[in-house]
Amino acid sequence: MPTLPQPDGVRTIASRIVNAIRAQIADGVYPPGSRLPSSRALAADLGVSRTTVTAAYEQLAAEGYLEVRQGARPQVPKGLRLAGLRPDGLKRGDLKTVSPDTGAPPPRLSQFGRRLAGLPMPDPPGTGAPIIDFRYGELAASDFPVLPWKRAVDAAILCRPTRLRYGDPSGSPELRSALQAYLWRARGLRCDPDQIVVVNGSQQGLDLCVRLLLDPGEPAVVEDPCYAAARDILAATGARLIPRTVDREGMRTERLPPARLAYVTPSHQFPLGSVMSVSRRRDLLAWAQSCGATVIEDDYDGEYRFDVAPIPTLQTLDRALDGTLDGAGRVIYLGTVSKTLSPALRLGYLVVPRPLIQPFRAAKRLADRHTPALEQSALANLLASGAYERHVRRVRRRNGERRAALLAALRTRFGDGVRVDGAEAGLHVVAWLTRFPLKREAMIVAAARAAGVGVYPITPLYDPSSLSGRPDSDRPDHPGLVIGYAGLEEHEIAQGIERLGAALDSLAKSLA
Structure with a gap:
């Protein structure tokens, strides 16, 4: 019978039984097809309750180590074998369940999947971290507003709804209203709350833009150099990238070829840091109007200007040039709190032209229903109270x-x-x-x-x-x-x- 290891202060008795039986199966004490003692007999041998042994057997059955049937002793599945072992070389814990597909080719990926598989992946955070x-x-963890955020979260938790349900794919009305007021105060950007779509960070916002506005093979203008994750999203979609050199006035806009989309960081170019000049902003908007393109304005860190006031947004200029409340609808504004609060929160937002409100709501709903409600409510409280600013x-x-x-x-x-x-x-x-x-x-x-x-x-x-x-x-x-x-x-x-x-x-x- 399994010998229970000594208590370590963490494992329960049932979990120690589970671990002991797993080890004996791996060691070949219980080979495939063999039967274990009944729960009553094992409980008597170990001096524990039958309920404890039953719970252990059920856990092992859930993991595939045992087959449990009412009225019969538990049995090690006949299809369970030790992976790649010789009869004289058993290794503890090296188990796998044999399936009919063993040795079969991997599932076929779509073109999108194959493009994704070819993209490089960064190392996990903390892997081989330097001194x-x-x-x-x-960001520095010490900069996070712990107490204001805690108060905002506590207030959100106390406002319990009568039912727990899915929310609006565009984001909570409270957060969208708070963002509308903040964008007007901080960035001079006018919009209605209905034009705001709350997303899981600017990365999801950009992904939704590209999926909705580009078909595979269509051209897209990007800055050179460019934010790598933006280029990866465009490449995964199958876009034909048109790189444009960046200098001290931002991305060069002369003689831009026709395209469906342009991705720019005009207020603080990533990574070179230049600000797109007014003349080039006008050129870019005129180009978008002439060829029916959409400009994605990534304002990833617009709050950080150390020598001058924040630069007006492209969307603001689009409205001024068009002379209407909504502008010509050539710009999608992309914002985030990743550089002000924390990248771990995954909170961002899009401001989309009116004709695109419904497609973006539908795309967000299919992607993940909506951004987590608690974080939305907390950010809305932080904005409304003035604590965020x-x-x-x-x-x-x-x-x-x-x-x-x-x-x-x-x-x-x-x-x-x-x-x-x-x-x-x-x-x-x-x-x-x-x-x-x-x-x-x-x-x-x-x-x-x-x-x-x-x-x-x-x-x-x-x-x-x-x-x-x-x-x-x-x-x-x-x-x-x-x-x-x-x-x-x-x-x-x-x-x-x-x-x-x-x-x-x-x-x-x-x-x-």
Whole structure:
């Protein structure tokens, strides 16, 4: 009979019985087809209640280790075998259930599935994390407004509905009304609550846009360099990408070819940080009107302007140029709280032209019914109380201090060996290492990682053609690092840049 391991303070008696029997099946004590003692007999042997043994047997049956029938002793299934073992080489716990499909080819994927399978996947968070990580898109946990958020969540929980039911796919009316007022105050953007669709982060919002507006093979204009996840969404849909070079005035808009869609980050270009000039914004909207295209305006970190006020949105300019309340309907505005509250909340929103309200509501409903209601209610409370904007002012000031620490550390450690772009806004900068050739970029990242510093190359954010001599490419011939600083404290920033500098000094000596 199984010998129960000693109690460890965590496992219940039933779970210890389950583990003991699993081990004996794996060891061959109970081979396939054999029967175990009745629940009454095993309970007597172990000195436990019959109910406990019955619960253990039911758990093993649910996992496929046993077959249980009323009036009969439990039996190890005849189709259960140890995977890839010789009779003399049993290994504990290495079990699988044989199915008729063993050895059969994998299921056939759709074209969309095959495109997805070919996309690279990032490492799971925390995998081989460096000592000091300059990963962009991450925030300091200490910046999260714990007490205001707790009060907002508590208030949402206390407002219990009479029934638990699915909500509006577009989002709760309270949150959409609060977002409407906030967007007008913070971004000068006018819309009706019905035009707002609450989504699970800007990533889902962009995915819905691309699925609804593009068919496979249709052209889409993207910035170069570009937010990698946006490019992946477009590629998975089968879009034909048209990369357009970015300079200090944002994406170049002269002689744009006809397309169905354009994806831009005009208020703070990702990753270079430039702001699209008014003339190019006008050109982009005129182009969209002429060829019937839609512009997706990703305003992922519009709250963070350190030297000037936030830049008016493309959607605001579209309304001004058209002279109507709704504008010409050429722009979909995409916003998020991932850079102000937390990327873990997965809360974002779209502001769509009126003709697109119904398709987006239907698409959101089919995707996941609606965004979780508790988080929506909490954010609505935070916005309505003014706590959200107080928090934004606080973290803007705090990240301004981190930004200053980073710029000072780069200037002190590298001098004229570094050129920084995009420091006027946002939560990252691009550092061009002017003393190294572009071909050393991968070596620089590896040397930094060996020194315990996580830095991230800009090259993967460029279209491959810009690295192979595309005539209109402004890609510098130096390594570029995208350095995020919102997840670090000032002393960590200074220490990380010092470590990076020492690693690059050693690398330079080895290459001399």
